[in-house]
Amino acid sequence: MQKLLLLGDEAIAQAALDAGMSGMYAYPGTPSTEIMEYIQASPRAAAEGVRREWSSNEKTAMEAALGMSYAGKRAMVAMKHVGLNVAADAFINSAVTGVNGGLVVVAADDPSMHSSQNEQDSRFYGRFAMVPVLEPRNQQEAYDMIFDAFNLSEKYKLPVLIRITTRLAHSRAAVERRDARTQNSSSLPSDPRQFVLLPAIARKQYRALTGLYEKLRTDPVLSGYNRFAKSDNKKTGIITCGIAYNYLLENLEQHHDDFPVLSLAAYPVNSDAIAELVESCDRVLVLEEGYPLIEEQLRGLLDRDVKVAGRLDATVPRDGELNPAIVAAAMGMKKDSGKEVPAVVRQRPPSFCKGCGHADVFSALAEVMKGYGPRRVFSDIGCYTLGALPPFNMVNSCVDMGASVTMAVGAADAGLFPAVAFIGDSTFTHSGMTGLLDAVIKDSPITVIISDNSTTGMTGGQQSQATGRIESICLGLGVNPDHLRMIIPLRKNHEENMAVISEELNHHGLSVIIAMRECIQTASRNKKAAAAKKSQTV
Amino acid sequence: MKCDVILAGVGGQGILSIAATIGLAAVERGLFLKQSEVHGMSQRGGDVQSHLRISDSEIHSDLIPHGGADLIISVEPMEALRYLPWLAPEGWVITNSVPYINIPDYPDIAELKAALEDNGNTVVLDADSIARELGSPRSGNMVILGAASSFIPMPFEILEHAVQQLFSRKGEEVVDLNIQALRAGREAAGRE
Ligand code: SF4
Numbered sequence: 223m224q225k226l227l228l229l230g231d232e233a234i235a236q237a238a239l240d241a242g243m244s245g246m247y248a249y250p251g252t253p254s255t256e257i258m259e260y261i262q263a264s265p266r267a268a269a270e271g272v273r274r275e276w277s278s279n280e281k282t283a284m285e286a287a288l289g290m291s292y293a294g295k296r297a298m299v300a301m302k303h304v305g306l307n308v309a310a311d312a313f314i315n316s317a318v319t320g321v322n323g324g325l326v327v328v329a330a331d332d333p334s335m336h337s338s339q340n341e342q343d344s345r346f347y348g349r350f351a352m353v354p355v356l357e358p359r360n361q362q363e364a365y366d367m368i369f370d371a372f373n374l375s376e377k378y379k380l381p382v383l384i385r386i387t388t389r390l391a392h393s394r395a396a397v398e399r400r401d402a403r404t405q406n407s408s409s410l411p412s413d414p415r416q417f418v419l420l421p422a423i424a425r426k427q428y429r430a431l432t433g434l435y436e437k438l439r440t441d442p443v444l445s446g447y448n449r450f451a452k453s454d455n456k457k458t459g460i461i462t463c464g465i466a467y468n469y470l471l472e473n474l475e476q477h478h479d480d481f482p483v484l485s486l487a488a489y490p491v492n493s494d495a496i497a498e499l500v501e502s503c504d505r506v507l508v509l510e511e512g513y514p515l516i517e518e519q520l521r522g523l524l525d526r527d528v529k530v531a532g533r534l535d536a537t538v539p540r541d542g543e544l545n546p547a548i549v550a551a552a553m554g555m556k557k558d559s560g561k562e563v564p565a566v567v568r569q570r571p572p573s574f575c576k577g578c579g580h581a582d583v584f585s586a587l588a589e590v591m592k593g594y595g596p597r598r599v600f601s602d603i604g605c606y607t608l609g610a611l612p613p614f615n616m617v618n619s620c621v622d623m624g625a626s627v628t629m630a631v632g633a634a635d636a637g638l639f640p641a642v643a644f645i646g647d648s649t650f651t652h653s654g655m656t657g658l659l660d661a662v663i664k665d666s667p668i669t670v671i672i673s674d675n676s677t678t679g680m681t682g683g684q685q686s687q688a689t690g691r692i693e694s695i696c697l698g699l700g701v702n703p704d705h706l707r708m709i710i711p712l713r714k715n716h717e718e719n720m721a722v723i724s725e726e727l728n729h730h731g732l733s734v735i736i737a738m739r740e741c742i743q744t745a746s747r748n749k750k751a752a753a754a755k756k757s758q759t760v
Numbered sequence: 761m762k763c764d765v766i767l768a769g770v771g772g773q774g775i776l777s778i779a780a781t782i783g784l785a786a787v788e789r790g791l792f793l794k795q796s797e798v799h800g801m802s803q804r805g806g807d808v809q810s811h812l813r814i815s816d817s818e819i820h821s822d823l824i825p826h827g828g829a830d831l832i833i834s835v836e837p838m839e840a841l842r843y844l845p846w847l848a849p850e851g852w853v854i855t856n857s858v859p860y861i862n863i864p865d866y867p868d869i870a871e872l873k874a875a876l877e878d879n880g881n882t883v884v885l886d887a888d889s890i891a892r893e894l895g896s897p898r899s900g901n902m903v904i905l906g907a908a909s910s911f912i913p914m915p916f917e918i919l920e921h922a923v924q925q926l927f928s929r930k931g932e933e934v935v936d937l938n939i940q941a942l943r944a945g946r947e948a949a950g951r952e
Pocket of ligand 1 (some may be wrong): 491573574575578579581605679680685741742743744804
C-alpha cells in the first residue's frame with residue numbers, strides 16, 4: 223500500500239478519511255491544528271463531501287460531532303488538551319448518551335507547555351468519562367489506531383479518545399495506508415431516548431456505562447496494544463506509556479531484552495498485564511509522557527506494597543515532557559551530553575511580527591495607561607499575549623479563552639477602575655461573547671478592546687468565525703452604540719487612537735473598542751494564494 | 761548508516777525547506793526518517809529547531825538524544841550554538857554567518873565569532889551574500905544545505921533531485937536557482 227511521509231497529526235487525519243469519516247470538527251490549537259488543516263486541504267475529502275469547517279470553539283465542535291454521530295455517520299473532533307476543558311460538558315455526557323455513528327475525539331497534549339498554559343494529561347479525561355483511550359507510540363500506530371477507534375466506538379457505542387502529545391503531533395515519519403472504506407449511510411439511533419439525559423434515563427445509562435468500562439479492560443483490541451516483553455532480569459521492570467517507549471528503546475539500543483517492559487498504549491488497562499510485571503520484579507520504573515496516571519494507580523493510597531519509581535519519587539522529573547536523556551537518567555545510565563551552551567547565546571523569546579496591528583494597539587494603550595497606574599490590563603490567548611513581554615509589558619493576565627472580559631468584570635466589581643480587557647477576534651467568538659453579555663447587563667465600567675486581525679493568527683492564520691461580524695455581534699449583545707468605537711491600528715493613526723482609548727477609559731460604563739487590521743502574515747499568505755490561483759487560471 | 765541533524769534558526773527563517781529537502785532525499789533512498797518540527801508560539805520570531813533523523817534501520821525516538829547529533833545546520837550563527845548540548849563530540853556545525861537581530865541584547869558579533877571558532881569542527885559561511893550573488897536572495901537556506909551536503913551520507917545528486925522535486929511547483933527558473941545555490945554552498949564549504 224502507498225506510503226506517505228506524515229506528521230502524527232496528518233496520519234490521524236489521513237486515517238480518519240480512509241476509515242470513512244463523514245465530518246471533522248475542530249477549533250485551532252497547537253499541537254492539534256494540522257489535523258483539520260490536512261482534511262481541509264484534501265481533494266478527496268472535498269470530492270466525497272466530508273464536512274470540515276472550523277467550529278467556534280471546542281464545545282461546539284464536540285457537540286456537532288456528536289450530532290453527526292447521532293445521525294449515524296462517523297465523526298471526529300480534534301483539539302488541544304485545554305480545549306477538552308471547554309468541550310468537557312459535552313464530552314463527559316457523550317459517554318453517558320453513547321454514540322450511534324463512530325465518534326473519535328482527539329486531544330493533543332502539550333507537556334512542557336511549548337505553546338500552552340498548562341500540561342494537563344488528557345488520559346485523565348478518558349478515565350473520568352469512562353471511555354477507551356488510545357495513545358499511539360508512533361505515526362504508523364496513530365494511523366492504525368484511528369481505524370480501531372472508529373470500530374471500537376461503533377462496537378461499544380462509546381466515544382473513543384485518542385491522546386497524543388506534541389512530539390508525535392509534530393513529527394514526520396513514513397506511514398503505510400490501508401484500503402479506504404466508505405462512509406456510513408445515515409441512520410437514527412435505535413432507542414429514541416438514548417440521547418435524552420433526563421435523570422431517570424441518565425441514571426440507567428450511567429450504570430450501564432460503569433459496567434461497560436470494566437468490560438473494556440479485557441477487550442482484545444485494546445489489550446492488544448499493550449505489549450509485554452519478558453526478560454530474565456528480575457530486578458527492575460519498566461512500564462512505559464505512549465511515546466515514552468521510544469525513548470526507552472533509544473537508550474536500550476541493542477539490549478532490548480535487558481529489562482522486562484510493559485509498553486502501554488491503550489486504556490483502561492487489564493490489571494493482569496500489570497500484575498505479571500509487578501510480581502516478577504523487585505522494582506517497577508514507570509515512564510509516562512504526562513502526569514503520573516499509571517504510577518499513582520500502582521502506588522495506591524498506601525503506597526507500600528509495590529516498589530515504584532517514577533515522577534512521584536523524583537526518579538523522573540515531576541513536570542515536563544520526557545526525552546531520551548531524562549529516560550537514560552531515570553534508568554541510571556550514564557550518557558554523555560555535548561558541550562554546554564556558550565555564554566554568548568541569549569534567550570530569543572517570540573515577538574510580534576514587524577508591522578503587526580496588535581503592537582500598534584498596545585503602543586497606543588501603553589501611552590494612555592501611563593496616566594492610570596499599572597496592572598489593569600486583562601488579556602487572553604493569542605499572538606497579542608506577547609504584549610506581556612518587553613517593550614510593552616502591558617498584559618497582566620492570560621488564563622483561558624475569553625477570561626479577559628470576565629476577569630475585568632470581576633475586578634471592576636471589586637472597584638478597579640479603569641479595567642481593560644484585551645482580546646482577539648477569534649478568541650472573542652470562541653468564549654468572549656458570553657462574558658461580554660454579562661458586562662452589558664450590568665453596564666460594567668470596563669473597556670474591552672477587541673483586536674481584530676481577521677484571522678486565528680497564533681496557530682497559523684486559520685479562518686476566524688468573527689471576521690466581518692464583531693460589530694454586529696456587539697450591537698446584538700446590547701453594547702451601547704455610543705461606546706462602541708472603531709479604530710485602525712496604524713502608526714499614522716496613533717494620536718487619534720490614543721484619544722479614542724482615553725475617552726472610553728474615562729467612561730464609567732461598558733465600552734468596546736474594535737481595533738481592526740488584518741494579520742500581516744495571513745494577509746501575505748492570502749495574497750500569494752490569490753496570485754497562485756490567478757496564474758493557474760490564466 | 762544513521763545521520764542525526766539538528767536544524768536551527770529563528771521562526772520565520774524557513775528552516776523547514778532544508779528539512780523537507782533532506783526528507784525527500786531520504787525517502788528516495790528508501791531510508792527511515794523522523795523529523796520533528798516546531799509549530800505554534802515560537803514561530804513568531806523565537807528560536808526554532810527541527811530534529812531530523814535518517815537511518816537505514818528503524819528509528820525509535822522522534823528527538824535526537826543529547827550528545828548524539830552528527831550535524832547542526834543553522835541559518836543563524838547564535839542559534840547554531842544553542843544546540844551544542846545535542847552535538848556528538850565528533851559532530852560538525854554548519855552555519856550561516858549572518859546574524860538575525862530581533863532582540864535588544866544580541867551578543868557582540870566578534871564574541872559570537874570567537875565562540876564559533878572555539879567550537880572546532882565548524883563551517884561558517886555568508887550564505888546571504890552567496891545567494892544574492894546568484895541573483896536569488898531567498899535561496900540562502902539551500903546554500904547552507906549545500907555547505908552541509910558533504911557531511912550528509914547521501915550522494916549529492918540525490919539532494920539535487922530532492923531540490924528539484926521540492927521546488928518543481930514553482931517553475932524551472934526557481935528550481936535552477938536553488939540547485940545553483942546548493943552547488944555554490946557546497947563549493948564554498950569546500951574552500952573553507
Ligand atoms: S502572526 Fe499576525 S497577529 Fe500574530 S504577531 Fe504576526 S502579524 Fe501579529
